[in-house]
Amino acid sequence: MSAAGGSLPRYILIRLMLVVPMMWVLLTLVFLLLRVAPGDPVTAAVGDKLDADALEARRAALGLDRPLVVQYLEYLGNVVRLDFGTTISDRRPVLDIIVNQGGATLTLTIGAFLFALAIGIPLGLLAGRFRDTAADAGIRVYGIVAYAAPIFWVGLMLVLLVVKLFPSWPTYDIASSETKYYVPDRTGIILLDAILANDSVSVVDILQHHVLPCFTLGLLLSGVIVRLVRVNVIQTLGDDYVEAARARGIPGGRVLRKHAFRNALVPVITVVGLQFALTLSGAILTEKTFNWPGLGAELVQYVTARDYIAVQGLVTFFALAVVLVSVAVDILNALVDPRVRY
Amino acid sequence: MRFLHTIWHTKGLARYLFWTGVVLTLVFVVLALFAHWIAPYDFAERRVDGVRFPASEGPSAEHLLGTNDQSYDILSRLIWGARTALQVVFGAVIMSAVIGVPLGLFSGFVGGWFDRVTVFLMDALYSFPSLLLAIVFSFMLRDVLGGSIVAAALSLTAIYIPQYFRVVRNTTVSARESTYVEAARAIGAPPRTIMGRYLFGNVVQSVPVIGTLNAADALSTLAALGFLGLGIQPTEASEWGYDLSRALDNVAAGDFASAFWPGLAIILFITALTLVGEGLNETLNPTLRRRRLQKVTFGPRPSREEAIR
Numbered sequence: 001m002s003a004a005g006g007s008l009p010r011y012i013l014i015r016l017m018l019v020v021p022m023m024w025v026l027l028t029l030v031f032l033l034l035r036v037a038p039g040d041p042v043t044a045a046v047g048d049k050l051d052a053d054a055l056e057a058r059r060a061a062l063g064l065d066r067p068l069v070v071q072y073l074e075y076l077g078n079v080v081r082l083d084f085g086t087t088i089s090d091r092r093p094v095l096d097i098i099v100n101q102g103g104a105t106l107t108l109t110i111g112a113f114l115f116a117l118a119i120g121i122p123l124g125l126l127a128g129r130f131r132d133t134a135a136d137a138g139i140r141v142y143g144i145v146a147y148a149a150p151i152f153w154v155g156l157m158l159v160l161l162v163v164k165l166f167p168s169w170p171t172y173d174i175a176s177s178e179t180k181y182y183v184p185d186r187t188g189i190i191l192l193d194a195i196l197a198n199d200s201v202s203v204v205d206i207l208q209h210h211v212l213p214c215f216t217l218g219l220l221l222s223g224v225i226v227r228l229v230r231v232n233v234i235q236t237l238g239d240d241y242v243e244a245a246r247a248r249g250i251p252g253g254r255v256l257r258k259h260a261f262r263n264a265l266v267p268v269i270t271v272v273g274l275q276f277a278l279t280l281s282g283a284i285l286t287e288k289t290f291n292w293p294g295l296g297a298e299l300v301q302y303v304t305a306r307d308y309i310a311v312q313g314l315v316t317f318f319a320l321a322v323v324l325v326s327v328a329v330d331i332l333n334a335l336v337d338p339r340v341r342y
Numbered sequence: 343m344r345f346l347h348t349i350w351h352t353k354g355l356a357r358y359l360f361w362t363g364v365v366l367t368l369v370f371v372v373l374a375l376f377a378h379w380i381a382p383y384d385f386a387e388r389r390v391d392g393v394r395f396p397a398s399e400g401p402s403a404e405h406l407l408g409t410n411d412q413s414y415d416i417l418s419r420l421i422w423g424a425r426t427a428l429q430v431v432f433g434a435v436i437m438s439a440v441i442g443v444p445l446g447l448f449s450g451f452v453g454g455w456f457d458r459v460t461v462f463l464m465d466a467l468y469s470f471p472s473l474l475l476a477i478v479f480s481f482m483l484r485d486v487l488g489g490s491i492v493a494a495a496l497s498l499t500a501i502y503i504p505q506y507f508r509v510v511r512n513t514t515v516s517a518r519e520s521t522y523v524e525a526a527r528a529i530g531a532p533p534r535t536i537m538g539r540y541l542f543g544n545v546v547q548s549v550p551v552i553g554t555l556n557a558a559d560a561l562s563t564l565a566a567l568g569f570l571g572l573g574i575q576p577t578e579a580s581e582w583g584y585d586l587s588r589a590l591d592n593v594a595a596g597d598f599a600s601a602f603w604p605g606l607a608i609i610l611f612i613t614a615l616t617l618v619g620e621g622l623n624e625t626l627n628p629t630l631r632r633r634r635l636q637k638v639t640f641g642p643r644p645s646r647e648e649a650i651r
Contacts, residue, residue: 021462022466022469025462025463025466026466026469026470029463029466029467029470030478033478033479033482034478034481034482044485140359144613144616144617144620145609145613147616148558148562148608148609148612148613148616149605149608149609149612150562150565150566150569150583150586150605150608150609152566152569152586152587152590153586153601153604153605153608153609156586156589156590156593156601156605157601157602157605159593159594160593160598160601163593163594171594276471277469277470277471277472278471280471280473280474281471281472281473281474281566284473284474284477284570285473285566285569285570288569288570288590289590299477300477300570300571300572303477303481303570303572304571304572306481306484311478311481315474315478318471318474319470322469322470322471323469326469
């Protein structure tokens with residue numbers, strides 16, 4: 001970028017400054033998509049329950065009768081103050097939904113990533129090392145199928161299997177009803193609450209509930225990781241420095257471990273972060289499949305209820321999350337890989 | 343058809359995977375085109391001669407894959423589902439290419455503030471989770487178009503426009519300053535001609551690869567929308583994702599068939615398209631391709647006199 005290039009603080013500063021315009025564009029996009037669209041929010045949500053006067057009053061109360069520009073500015077102002085609006089259909093503040101339901105989505109995705117890395121990295125290394133062998137062919141097909149298989153179908157098949165083999169294993173929801181009753185709500189993340197309450201029975205119960213959904217979502221992500229790691233290994237194995245290491249007489253196994261694999265894994269951090277969008281899509285589907293009480297399930301429910309404000313609020317929140325994660329990934333990547341900092 | 347030649351001379355698995363994908367895709371296309379001849383029943387048919395089909399029955403001579411909980415014939419719905427999938431995916435991919443390619447070409451060629459704004463918008467759209475975008479679009483279009491095939495195709499279109507835009511725009515930007523474009527400019531070709539005749543042919547080459555991979559992705563997004571109950575309405579067409587959402591209620595009771603088959607169809611179709619796309623990519627992209635060793639045949643050895651001469 002300049003002669004002073006390579007300075008990490010500078011890179012981070014520039015990256016952080018870009019957050020504002022990125023968020024602004026996404027927010028504008030969300031607003032335009034949902035507000036300029038044909039149809040009236042109030043009629044769509046409660047049109048069949050109220051008469052014309054009551055609808056008009058509702059519209060005025062929500063400020064929907066004012067010019068679009070005013071509504072737009074107000075929307076931006078509210079988002080800055082973390083006010084995502086109040087749902088039309090059941091009058092819940094969207095922020096409450098996010099706080100109460102977000103934890104379930106968070107633990108679901110974290111668990112999924114752990115499964116994905118544990119499956120994806122070894123398979124990818126193997127396929128890249130033994131390129132064009134039967135092992136490679138098998139792993140590549142796995143990578144494609146894991147990505148191609150609809151996550152909800154994989155979930156359904158796993159449920160069928162588990163119901164048959166371990167009839168007592170939980171196949172839906174985040175915790176049994178007793179656990180939900182006994183664990184006090186403090187952080188919004190039920191697993192954390194159970195740990196804080198020092199309630200080992202509940203912790204085990206919650207973890208058991210996590211296994212199936214996290215594994216399902218993890219399989220989807222592992223497909224991406226396998227393909228990425230494989231290509232990276234193939235590319236690094238052809239790089240000059242690997243050749244040079246071999247030429248110096250370093251044993252093959254050591255070249256693989258110390259030189260090729262280590263560098264092949266660096267981009268995984270970025271790509272794992274970039275998979276956030278995919279993870280979010282996958283989480284919405286996983287939540288529906290396993291009746292998981294997370295944000296995705298809420299979104300789907302409000303879309304079905306045709307609640308504009310709720311949908312707008314939740315989508316806005318997802319958009320902000322996407323931007324923040326992408327920035328975090330970029331900064332993390334710059335810390336790990338000096339070449340990124342130009 | 344030069345690329346077929348290239349594929350033939352590519353080394354390794356890529357070739358076999360590609361042809362497997364092509365054959366599988368053709369099977370689905372045939373099923374889709376001739377669904378009304380191949381499928382034993384209509385997708386919304388559940389009685390023949392006034393006798394209602396049994397519900398959730400195992401395979402029989404009348405129903406080769408059994409029936410689901412609403413007494414529809416599973417096999418028929420599978421075959422009709424191929425038609426729906428093909429219609430939606432084809433529509434979405436064509437529409438997004440038709441919008442994305444010219445936009446990318448124009449934006450890359452004219453540059454300036456228009457380019458910058460469009461790139462920014464497209465990047466924003468691209469960074470959005472695709473399923474979320476599809477949900478928002480189907481939410482919006484519900485009031486206007488209902489849960490029709492057209493609405494589903496339109497909901498998917500917006501997701502894929504940025505991909506064509508990015509690739510075409512970046513190729514255009516790098517090709518804009520190349521010698522042949524400069525030459526065209528020198529002989530007085532107007533921008534329209536430069537874009538249409540010189541740049542288009544060069545930037546359009548990556549479109550088949552993106553198109554096939556997008557088709558695979560569109561298929562899974564369509565099924566996902568259907569599964570969430572936000573896609574094509576069951577009265578409009580047979581859709582695999584919707585059938586799976588119905589199966590969700592019965593899976594705990596061990597209803598295997600109505601969950602298994604639609605999912606398998608989705609996987610096979612997506613895998614087929616992915617194999618074709620990856621095969622194309624791996625053979626058309628010179629950095630990934632490894633050529634097969636060609637057999638070299640020498641002519642008859644020249645006689646001594648000829649060699650001296």
